[in-house]
Amino acid sequence: MLEITRIRNEKEAIIEGLKKRNIDVTSTIDEILNFDSDWRSKKTEMEAIAAELNGLAKEIGDLFKQGKAVEANQAKEKTTDLKTQEAGLKSEVEGLEGQIQNLLYQIPNVPNELVKIGKSxxxxxxxxxxxxxxxxxxxxxxxxxxxxxxxxxxxxxxxxxxxxxxxxxxxxxxxxxxxxxxxxxxxxxxxxxxxxxxxxxxxxxxxxxxxxxxxxxxxxxxxxxxxxxxxxxxxxxxxxxxxxxxxxxxxxxxxxxxxxxxxxxxxxxxxxxxxxxxxxxxxxxxxxxxxxxxxxxxxxxxxxxxxxxxxxxxxxxxxxxxxxxxxxxxxxxxxxxxxxxxxxxxxxxxxxxxxxxxxxxxxxxxxxxxxxxxxxxxxxxxxxxxxxxxxxxxxxxxxxxxxxxxxxxxxxxxxxxxxxxxx
RNA sequence: GGAGAGUUGGCAGAGUGGUCGAAUGCGGCGGUCUUGAAAACCGUUGUACCGCGAGGUACCGGGGGUUCGAAUCCCUCACUCUCCGCCA
Structure with a gap:
């Protein structure tokens, strides 16, 4: 399996190299890169929400310890909506990961420079x-x-x-x-x-x-x-x-x-x-x-x-x-x-x-x-x-x-x- | 096949709801001391992803759940070990 970072950085070289196998992976790679950029933005978004939730959880803990039950319960309500958003993003992120994985499995190794083009x-x-x-x-x-x-x-x-x-x-x-x-x-x-x-x-x-x-x-x-x-x-x-x-x-x-x-x-x-x-x-x-x-x-x-x-x-x-x-x-x-x-x-x-x-x-x-x-x-x-x-x-x-x-x-x-x- | 006990960082081994990426010991790395070494002492020491960076996120066998919050509670699967049975 090719590394995703290599596909990001050496797209053209990979496509060229794989032509020696008589296959054109341009569309597969474009699809991967689209999913990948989508994945990255969704993931960043999800992690920002996770960070926020982590912060809230800590606050709530502190409030309870100080005996401020009312404030704590107010803070709890804020988490509900964030948790829903996080869950939605998580399933999107996982879905994208699965699709990227499937596409990566389909791409063979890039032939060495000594390998000649050929069919059979x-x-x-x-x-x-x-x-x-x-x-x-x-x-x-x-x-x-x-x-x-x-x-x-x-x-x-x-x-x-x-x-x-x-x-x-x-x-x-x-x-x-x-x-x-x-x-x-x-x-x-x-x-x-x-x-x-x-x-x-x-x-x-x-x-x-x-x-x-x-x-x-x-x-x-x-x-x-x-x-x-x-x-x-x-x-x-x-x-x-x-x-x-x-x-x-x-x-x-x-x-x-x-x-x-x-x-x-x-x-x-x-x-x-x-x-x-x-x-x-x-x-x-x-x-x-x-x-x-x-x-x-x-x-x-x-x-x-x-x-x-x-x-x-x-x-x-x-x-x-x-x-x-x-x-x-x-x-x-x-x-x-x-x-x-x-x-x-x-x-x-x-x-x-x-x-x-x-x-x-x-x-x-x-x-x-x-x-x-x-x-x-x-x-x-x-x-x-x-x-x-x-x-x-x-x-x-x-x-x-x-x-x-x-x-x-x-x-x-x-x-x-x-x-x-x-x- | 039957019964029971486990699975935590390189290893050993704490931790039963918040201050835990995780005590402590060993090992590793760097340093002080030494002619050199050992000992002692000090410091440091997991992986991956996102981000130019600051930083953030995830991971305590796997998956799911409860909860504002899970290494810790619940469910489930896998694996390992011990005893019994069987057996090359």
């Missing part, structure tokens, strides 16, 4: 490419064939137990999952991220803090009886650790990591894109989250990109990095880099990581601040990224490292898997 994924810029396409002397199998052939994942069993999109990993398939999680966590720890184990369900306040609520409610599984939500990503509980926190000085850099399963309802998906591991309702992911001083968030984003790059390089996968265009950048993000690995058998790129900076968009909702040099509180910047999401990594590993009768496991994983190949 077709306009994303490729900023880095590494690795080469694997060559096979045979027609490579897609991963959903390989998982069946080597008995690694049972999709039908998941359907029986839960439903589509909840695979059952078994044997070396399960061990490969565990190995990847351990490898990713180890790498994150070595890069200075503190490891956390967090709840997999969150309350409403947390959902609002990171922006899943109120708008994207339908994307999360909701346990209505307890009013708790299954997390769609570890970003939610990890970032909410710092909800309503004021850091004591401006000298901070908070780096957190955690593994969690992620639950996504993904309503409306269908077709070959959801085949096998491509899109699931439950999947595993190691997330990295950072809270930074505004001056340092640009550098932090680059570090995170380097970290993810390192993971994919160590795994030996062919990949590319895209800087998303305005239209494809997520609602809360100011700039996002997507990492895609090449799937040799499906002959397409699979998104395995998304690294974003949110600037103050999340911290404004989270009320996550720090005390600056001048002792004033300011909003922190937040960033996060997947490092990494498992399913498509598994798909790519299986497909790209298959031979005619086995699957070769990348060397960096050997200490974690305990085996070097699957056959």
């Amino acid at each position: 994924e077709l306009d994303n810029e490729t900023v880095y490419e590494a690795g080469t396409e694997p060559k096979f002397g045979f027609e490579p199998f897609p991963h959903w064939e390989l998982t069946k052939k080597y008995d690694l994942i049972d999709f039908e069993l998941g359907v029986k137990i839960t439903g589509a999109g909840f695979p059952v990993y078994k044997g070396k398939g399960a061990k490969l999952q565990r190995a990847l999680i351990n490898f990713f966590l180890m790498e994150a720890s070595q890069a200075g991220y503190e490891e956390y184990q967090v709840p997999h369900m969150v309350n409403e306040a947390s959902g609002i803090g990171t922006g899943q609520l109120p708008d994207k409610e339908g994307q999360m599984y909701h346990s209505t009886i307890d009013d708790l939500y299954l997390i769609p990503t570890a970003e939610v509980p990890l970032t909410n650790i710092y909800r309503d926190v004021i850091l004591p000085d401006s000298n901070f850099s908070i780096k957190m990591t955690g593994y969690t399963p992620c639950f996504r309802r993904e309503a409306g998906s269908y077709g070959k894109d959801v085949r096998g591991l491509n899109r699931l309702h439950q999947f595993d992911k190691v997330e990295i989250v950072r809270i930074e001083h505004p001056d340092n968030s640009a550098g932090a984003l680059e570090e995170m990109v380097e970290h993810v790059k390192g993971l994919l390089t160590k795994l030996g996968l062919q990949f590319r990095i895209l800087r998303l265009c305005g239209g494809d950048t997520g609602f809360a993000s100011a700039m996002t880099y997507d990492f895609e690995v090449y799937s040799a058998a499906q002959k397409k790129w699979l998104e395995v990581s998304s690294v974003s900076r949110f600037d103050t968009f999340q911290s404004n909702r989270l009320k996550l601040r720090f005390k600056g040099e001048d002792k004033k509180t300011q909003l922190c910047h937040t960033l996060n990224g997947s490092a990494l999401a498992l399913p498509r990594i598994v798909a790519a590993l299986l497909e790209n490292f298959q031979t005619e009768n086995e699957i070769i496991i990348p060397e960096v994983l050997h200490p974690f898997t305990g085996f070097k190949s699957i056959s």
